[in-house]
Amino acid sequence: MSGSYETLEVTREGHVGWLVFDRPEAGNAMDATMLAELERAWCELADDPEVRVIVNTGNGDAFQTGLDVVQLARDPEALREQSRRTKRAELRITAWHNKVWKPVIAAVNGACAGGGLHFVADADIVIASTEATFLDPHVSVGQVSAFETIALVRMSPMEPIVRMALTGRHERMTAERARQLGILSEVVEPERLRDAARELAEKVARNSPAAMAATKRALWGALETGLTEACRNGARELVSMWGHPDQVEGPRAFVERREPVWQPLDPAGARG
Amino acid sequence: MSYETLKVERHGPVGWLIFNRPEQLNAMNARMREELADAWVELDRDPAVRVIVHTGEGRAFQTGVDVEEIATDGIGMERYRRSLEEWDLHFTSWHQGVWKPVVTAVNGICAGGAFHWVADADVVIAASDAEFFDPHVSVGQVVAIEAIGLMRKMPVEAVMRMALVGRHERMSAQRAYELGMISEVVDPPERLREAAQELAEKIARNSPAAMAATKRALWGALETGLTEACRNGARELVSMWGHPDQVEGPAAFAERREPRWALDAPDGASSGGGGR
Incomplete structure (x- = not known):
């Protein structure tokens, strides 16, 4: 049943399911293919009885940099279905959108920008590498910041989120600052990130x-x-x-x- | 009123409500649950009490429901079904509609159901050796009410992590302070009650x-x-x-003296109901 994916890696290790963004050459930006594959991958892992906990991370330097603006510029038609879903607040790209009730750990391995913040806001537990950075460039390209930051203001002190939304691409939050604010709970060296995520996931997997x-x-x-x-x-x-x-x-x-x-x-x- | 599972004391304007089952790490049995309802009301109605401090005897602050009683009394959790299904709880100051300030002083282990009194207090301080964790899901129980309260008052991720990691990890008092779950870490831990009394006396100076x-x-x-x-x-x-x-x-400010406050609140200190 393990479907094949073009833009994601979906794997299992014991009780831990891994959902890994896999467009490293594009900063793991979401093109139309990834947007569709994400829904399928969350559902596949949620429906697999062997999987008790899901870890979400990215291959390459970036964690996730939001909508693929290159595709948006060159082939807006390809993104029409997703635009419709956005308009109706019917996105299906995160665990929360897909009503996944298994614990989800986001392991932020690098830049997390714009739409990438969906996966931080909608995870249960968030850890990050020292190289992770957080920014929301929406307003710097004339877009509104809404869903991601709306969720984040329920979860963290509000001022830093509004600052991020309004400074756009001209400022980044460090992993350590995000930890201080309680947006995430653990910062580790980059080469330790996946091990730390696995160890944490295995603890969670010991619970009912x-x-x-x-x-x-x-x-x-x-x-x-x-x-x-x-x-x-x-x-x-x-x-x-x-x-x-x-x-x-x-x-x-x-x-x-x-x-x-x-x-x-x-x-x-x-x-x- | 006399209590079997609690100590209720007065020190100046400060009323103290102290969990007193140190041998059981202050776990809440049915008796304690009933006595808590009475103790909150007693302190709330006492006009000499302006602020309430809440802490525990022994090495734990509180460790949730008394699982030994649950396992052996032949009734188990069913005893509490009606109160949960009808949302009719009476063991915290919020449940009891206490409108006097409540300071919780976490003196040690704070586990599982203990978070009810962290979530429902106005001000929370802790001894430097206090430890926080929520083992519910590690024994097949759901985390709900306590964490729902906490989530409104502090960063959510930390609450979710505690809820899902269960007994396999503990949060330090220092981290709880960083996250704003508590506002003061008292070191050395033996100074906790003194610090709580001092803080309560500051609060007691206000209207x-x-x-x-x-x-x-x-x-x-x-x-x-x-x-x-x-x-x-x-x-x-x-x-x-x-x-x-x-x-x-x-007037008191201008005359550089302590104010003499009226003791009758406009709507009564205890209008009852809490969030209910």
């Missing part, structure tokens, strides 16, 4: 897949409403796990000092 | 009525969009106009 999916639904859902309503909805997710076999297995494994044997995530609970 | 209205405005703002929050905030603001504290405050 069903409990993590319900946790993600509760926490991402909480960004949609006021606090009390979010708590009410969260309480429903909480109670939904009561009686699940993982809730017996978890404490038992702890007492017996062994790794728990979790139930595989019901495919219906992994996505959608 | 009780103005602080209650301020709390209502700011906590209320977590419920709505920005413009609606400002509209509601404006009502809280205007509600204090004409209150004696608004004459006394500037």
Whole structure:
């Protein structure tokens, strides 16, 4: 079922699925092909019961530099379908867009610009290499910054995000500053990035897949409403796990000092 | 009132609510859950108490629900189903609609359900050796209410990471400080209660009525969009106009003396309801 991709590398290592941007010669910019392949790749990894955690990173110097402006300039027709989706806020390029309820770790390996910020905003956990930089050049080319920065202002102190949106391509945020602000949680040497992502993913993979999916639904859902309503909805997710076999297995494994044997995530609970 | 699982004390204008099951790392059993509801109300209604400090005895601040009771009492989590399904909780100051300032002083391990009292406090400080982690998903439980509260108050990624890494990683007090989850790291850790008392006494110097209205405005703002929050905030603001504290405050300032605040808040210190 492992589909073939032109612009991505999709691989598995144990319980960890890797979704790697693979247009290094173009700064991993998203052309029409990548935009379409991203939806397919997220769904493939979400639907694979062997995969418990997904790591998203990029090949080459850049992490992700947003929409491919070269294609936009030369062949706007190719991007028409995506423009339509953008207009309707129906993008399907990130895990959040595709309602993937498995944990997603973004490992930012280099420049993360403009539309690349989607993949930071929509990940659960973000780590970065010391060489990663963050910028939002939209307004420097006459475009509006909206989706990515709207999500980021819910997640981080707001001033640095608005500054990034308004300084455009004339300023970059370092990985260390992003860590200080809590946009990401760990900065490592470039050559250590994939190992660090793998180690983190393997820790996450030791937890109950069903409990993590319900946790993600509760926490991402909480960004949609006021606090009390979010708590009410969260309480429903909480109670939904009561009686699940993982809730017996978890404490038992702890007492017996062994790794728990979790139930595989019901495919219906992994996505959608 | 006397308590089995808590200590409730007064020191000057400061009321202290202290988890007192150190042997169980202050885990919350059914008894503690009931006593917390009473203790918040007792301190909130006591006119001599202006600020409440909340901490724990022993090496842990709090470690969530008492899993031993859950495993052995034959009822388990089902005991709490109704309160969750009907959203009818009473164990934090926010649940109880306490409009006096609440300072949480995290004295050690803060795990899982303990985040309820970090999320629902107004001000949080911690001992330098405090450690934060959320083991729920490592034992097959969902993280929801505590993290939902925290996410509104601090960078979200850090909350998600704690929720998904579970018991396999801990956050230091220093990192919690950097992220703005807490505002002060007390070192050496033995100084924590002293630091909490000092901070609470500073807060206690301010107008009780103005602080209650301020709390209502700011906590209320977590419920709505920005413009609606400002509209509601404006009502809280205007509600204090004409209150004696608004004459006394500037007068005391001009006369270089401590203000003598009116003890009756305009709408009552405890209008009840919290976010509910």
